[in-house]
Amino acid sequence: MVALPALPNVGAAVGRVLATAQNGLEVLRFGGLDTGTEPAPFSVVENEKMFRLRRYFPDTPTTGPQVVLVPPMMVSANVYDVTEHNGAASILHRAGITPWVIDFGSPDAEEGGMERTLADHVVAVSRAIDLIVEATGKDVHLAGYSQGGMFAYQAAAYRRSKSIASLITFGSPVDVLAALPLGLPANLVVPGAEILADKVFNRLWVPGWMARAGFQLVDPVKTARSRIDFLRKLHDRDALLPREDQRRFIEAEGWVAWSGPAVAELLRQFVVHNRMVSGGFVINGELVSLTEITCPVLAFLGDADDIGQPLAVRGILRAAPSASVFESRVPVGHFGLVVGSTAGAHTWPTTAEWVLWRSGLAERPPLVEEMPDTPDPHGSGVSLSSRITHGIGSLADASAGVSRDLLVMANTLQRSSRAVAQESVRTVPRLFRLGQIQSGTRISLGKLMSENCKRAPKQELFLFENRVLTHADVNTRIDNVVAGLVECGVRPGQHIGVLMDTRPSALVVVAALSRLGGVAVMLAADGDVREMLRLADSSVIVTDPGHLDQATRVCDRVLVLGGGSGDTRTIERADGSSVIDMEQIDPESVQMPSWYRPDPGLAGDLAFVLFTRGAGQLAPWPVTNHRFAQSAFGAASAAGLTVRDTVYCLPPLHHASGLLTTLGATVVGRSRIALSNGVDADTFTAEVDRYGITVVSYTWTMMRDIVRADGFRINQHNPIRLFMGSGMPVGLWDDVVASFPRARVLEFFATADGSAILANVSADKVGSMGQSLPETNPVEIAAYDLEDERLIIDDAGFVRRAEVAEPGLLLARNRQRFDTSATVLRDVFAPHDRWEVSGHLFVRDLADDLWFLGSLDSIIRTSDGPVYVPPVEQSLSRMPTTDQVVAYGVGEPGRQIAVAALTLRPNRKSDSLTVTQLRIALGELGSHQRPHLIHVVDEIPVSDAYRPVSAGFARRGLPHPGAKVWYRDSEGHYRRYTRSAAATLGWSAKAGAGGSVPAAAEN
Template sequence: MSTDDHPGDSGPLAKLGHAARTAANVVEYVRFGGLETGEEPSPFDIVMRTPLLSLRRYFGGADAASRTPVLLVPPLMLSADVWDVSPSTSAVALLHRVGLDPWVVDFGDPAAEPGGRQRNVTDHVLAVSDAITKVREVTGEDVHIGGYSQGGLFCYQAAALRRTDGVASIFALGSPMEPLSLPGVDLPEEVFAAISRFGIDVLSKTGLPGWAAANLFSWTSPVATAKQRVQYLTALGDREALMPRERQRRFLAGEGWITFPGPAIAEVMESMTNERFVRGGLVFDGRAVTLADITCPVLIFTGQYDAFAPPRAVRDVVKGLPFAQVWECSIPTGHFGLGVGSRANRETWPTVTRWIGWVGGEGERPANIVDARSVGVEHSAAPSVGAWRQVVNLSTAGALAAPGFAKGILDRVGGTVSDLASEAIDQVPRLMRLERVGPATTVSYGGLLAESHRRDPDAVCLLYRGHAYTREDIRREIDDLVLRLLHVGVRRGEHVGVLVSSGAVLLSSAAALSRIGAVAVLLRPDSDTATEIRLGRTRRVVVDAENLYAVDGTGVAVHLLGETSEDACGATELSAVDVDRVRVPGWYRPNPGRGRDLGFVVFGDSADGIRALPVTNSKWALSAYGAASAAALTEADTVYAANPLYHASGLLLATAAPVAAGARLALTDRFDPQRFWTDVRQYGATVVPYTWSMLSLLVAQPRRAEEEHHPVRLFVGSGMPVSLWHSVVDRYAPAKVLEFFAPVRTDAIIADVSGRKIGSVGRPLSGTARTELAAIDPITGQVRHDADGYVVRATQSAPGRLLVAADRGRPEWEDAPMRGVFGPHDAWIDTGEVFRADADGDLWPMGRVRDVVARGRIRPIQIEDALSSLPSVVMVVVVDVAASGPMVAAVWMADGATLDVARARTVLRELSAAAGEVTVVAVDDIPLTRWYRPDIAALRREIVSRLEGDNQSIHSVW
């Protein structure tokens, strides 16, 4: 009806009427928060009810059985009515109209549900999984699951938990993989992290009320929110214009928001902050879960104007889904508009409908979706170092550091502001503790575990065989074993052998012995057990059933861990001890170990046979703090330990560092290159320790889908050949290599912190023992002395014997230090290793003293490094085929590659005349020992055998 039909509409009466209507609407708005629309929600039945959810089935008529089921999951902060806000913006109504069977998960309002405020993410993920099972049971079909915002994350997690069983496809509307970042707020990383931690600590106890959640959502776009509210208030006189969007406005203004439980907030933020959604290592009900287990098709919706979940953060899910085909639909809308409103009606839900049909084999692929991988995903990289962050780091370091400590950091990282800024603030107190470790310091493996437990007993610390264990789980296991060991008579200072196959059992046994103050002698399976027992001064052994045979007849007391179905051979079964009746001796004090005390004994193989390698508590602690600091480990990291833990590198690098940093430790009992990336994804491994040439077995594997966007940021270990180092950093970029050298009988820890010099082991870490290079005769390797009998220091770039300063009042176990070396009162340990130092003071390994090629002044490692520069070389090992014969360089080429003979000749001739005498052969691979060192004896036999025959798999190129 036009105004011409009512000529009085613009007169005084019309204006009065308009004012009256406006006043009435204002009163209604003030009393009820909005205008009453009279709209009815869509009908539904409750098919399943549990303490955590009500499962709704909408429009459950007779024809529902013939429809494809779709399960919708809301985020925690919004009620389940988000899928049915009003008849004009109802997702369930639209899906029903196009022939689908809509189901909705309703978590209820945690503030109103019994125990609701204590719910965590695991509760909700398990509930979604139960809902999938129920829908599948009722309909007999796999289910298409979809979620909005965090509801999409629940869909990912539940599908991963189920390994996609029963899930036909996933669609997620604006589901970010990282925490909310408020627009316009650009704080330094450390400040923002501190504020976030404080906020999470508070919210984990209080939760987030619905009204606060509504305001948080509004703050992501404050200008637009204020503008909309002003427009609404000025239009209150026109009820008809407001009614179509009134239900949606009221829902967003407060009616749709519910309490976000505190424990769930803490868990969500921990997973997002530590990137566990894309890395892996999510934990539900004690199980380690990874999104990499999702294999069904995935469709993500991104809002081009979404400030709450920016497209980049939503798209990052691609990194965690190596085996799923991921598609993206980009819509010009904000966060809420992806699921509710006219834009969602026109684009989101029609796309979902076509998607479900296409996935089910009907119709064409929706024209408005693209391969998400083709859009491009940003690679994770270290944040840039801004001037403000440099100031924060420098001032913090200065305030916290002891005198001289800041200089030590500057010396270690080269003294540049940018390098110092890369040291996270978390490392400062750790490095301070490193400098304070001494002979009288109370420190031990058991003590450090107890300290981490006091900080956060509920934190996950161990991942093993697919299960996750908290610090409290580990504490209970260790304390239980302590009582059993005390019962059988283990005492402080006693050497107790540990011979087990399980890495987790070895750790708990070593920790229990450390808690008592005993010495854990880590015996190696399938070694000469009797010799190791003798060298380790062991009179009793803790053993598992698998290795029981190895200690039979050794004459020591044997204590069996676990149970055996066979004869225990006289062993005491620790499982039979009733811990409730154990009387704790009066002398027992937990974790009494001091730095000077022996904590462990490990074993190594040498030309002279098996040798015992003692590890004091101070050595263990220095390795713990040093490795954790050099690798910049934090609680966000997961260290994947595939090294044997009874090996020195496994003990010092794989176990010590995670405990010091509060990082997770993921264990595997043996290194399996075919399963490596599966484990890395499952556990979310970010740091991988290695030993010698271990990673050559990995590099030799074909490329796998899991390698793309893998979570590993650092490989850390010792002895990696240069050629392999190049292969690792090239293939697994942006991961880097951190090479360590830590002579076991010393307190020195040398590390290449910068990672920029491939082949270098770097410099001693601040706070560890001093080192010097002693000048040597280039042929004999003997140390050179001056006229007064003092040792001469090696000059720059010249080879020298590595000496490590020793505590004059504490000679190393079974190791007599050299005295009067550079002065009349000093004491040094000769490591027997030869290095050269460059102009920056970084050390470059040159092998052992005896490693000199016959008749020439050249070392095997120099030949190996030179040939490693050739393309496609995996590894080079120099061996002496016969005592007086020529040296042979065995070159292992990558699959399909051929050694460039001419180039190899040129490289060695340019190196030296002595190098020109070396014979070069190409081999199919290089055998390794169980410690992943090149097996020289086996390689020598193979070369001799093949050279004597005429085997085409090995060919001389000289």
């Protein structure tokens, strides 16, 4: 018997159709199905312009721990109460914890909402904490989802962790550029983010529907699949209801608008500059760093989170080194961290257990572990298998994951090619502009600062004493000072002395003189200021209140700037004639003369006068605008300075490293300039983190007071990538590199007239001056006869180029015939060439890198040959016992005795220095190029530019025999310098006063 096919169940099919139609009609009319659930009860306990503070379950006492939850800008505060039983508020309440929620509302419905900034949100979170602490008398646990977690981090840093028991974040990135959504490369995202911040979101805002669409576009396949599943199950109300509240929140109800300024600030500070991890972000004009966080941190990571990727979230471990950092991994994507069944089963119970543990009411949660200090093997932290396992395995997303993993595997090649490309983009335009400068080209410090202000007026420029000044702020101040200078009778071309500490007011004065067309004469407070004024033909000084007494002693007309309009030191001395308080001048009332034209300086015009000392004589160092531009553009290119750098300016402005290398290069690179109150280890470590320092400028032994200070400690994840300056001893160089292994040292050398600018760009040869910077004057080492003091001529009648390892004289070929104070020679190496003589000796190695041997007048001329000071000082500085060292000559030229004086490092005694150490340290020098005497001294004085000074030792003559003195014997070995040895050698301690030295002394 054949079985007949079963007839379709017409009634069931009709019922399914009717159920689909009924449920669909309800969705169309009301936006979703009625789940019958009710939100957790709450009351608004505070209603302020920026936020409303909700307290959930207001009828229960606040005897337990307090948690305040912060939503992201684009998500409704209801995200913490989407489902009745699995919502954050309900779960935390059941654990005996009082939940509070900050509700920012929807900016497009709030008064002034579309003008809100990122800082407004952070300050609002801080204000809410104060309100809760005031109401309950207890510290709070601060928690935030996604960008709300970023707000929580920033608010905790802003408050220095005050009244915060712990921090809890859910998918909140810190090192944003380490792992961008979908594995996008940072070098592509950053330029786009910068354009959006500066050109788009300063005019537009993001409506709620756009925020929703952007979130859904992160995973379009999953979004489409969810909607299809919803339609397929539309007939089965019971199957849909458990997830209906969550679906309605994601599809429609959960999104609010973003204000344009807040989005722009987010992009600028935390994407372009990545300041969450590097520090130095700005909240209401105050500099903030996550290193200020000291409370415990728990970060939830989603294994399949492509928005807050685990690698980016784990950046908190490096950004907050003073905090105890824990993590809890959840097998979900970004939204699943806080909403849904997994959040109800894992995230919120674990959060409750964490709060109770930190409050001393429970044991450590089993799903919480210390955050590892090792990179994730998957690169971003989201493996391909996690993406597939958790439903994000679409073709597009899988491709992104594979691409990211492949990028990590090829990391070295990618970094190299990216670095070359980025360096070309930064360097080529700068060097091209430098190469186009002619004598009549308008170029000056003032003009460069004007250009930067027009390009990005709201970008930060000066950081000082935890304050921030933008380009617009500084430009306005410069114009006001220009008006004040005009009112005081200053005219273009006039030489004006500047005697000021390195503070914003000093930089403004220098820029104002440039904008006016004046010449800034940079005065050193520890020098002969009266003689400097005479040499520079200057009769006016601009000073700060701290140097007012010194200025009035040497100058009859003093202009005082800084200290504010109420500085009593200035007011008491100001008489309106010899001493003028420029702070009392109203720039609005100054009638600018018809001759005034901003930034008139041409390349060939004199811009600054610095000073140098040679053979004991003070000499002016004139710097034209072209020389300034050469140094500024060259240094900026060599250092790779960009808008993302913050340069720590430690050198004084009267030193070339402060004026040219630091101020000039930073302005060219459009970087931020951080100024300090002093050079000491504690200030340095605090300001490096707070300001987000990436580049440190120095002079001579300046870093000694930092890296060799007792108990010096620095955050190993600090953002410093470069030290740049001049004169650093190689022993100190070694210590700096050891203390900052991720940074390099960029040593510059510039001749007094600025004709030659060298830099050790590769930084792979400690002590080398490198080569000339591109687009600056080419240099050559000419063979030089030291005995006859003349250049050596070859058979063709031209000057011979020095061979490898042969000492020679540095010459610079000036492409442009600007005015110069240097000796100029023609027909040197070829017909019709033109070279400027530097007066400095160098030796070149096989790679054409140059090594400094000193100036001609610094050579110690002994009877058996020259002793070069720099190699002696550099060699002795590398001994583990040496702190500082100077070398000098005593006696008459040609029969001088070479002496080295050194200090020992703290806690080192003189008997710790042995002849073996001396022999090893000086082993690379020929025996006759080593000092005759080496002695240990208690202190070596330094100038205010931190250059060790040897003049006092030379005036005192030879050191007396003793246990702290060693002499060089005839074989180049060192022995104790006793009275009997001194008598045998016949050296006279009075040789420094011009006394003769017996021939035996040279053995």
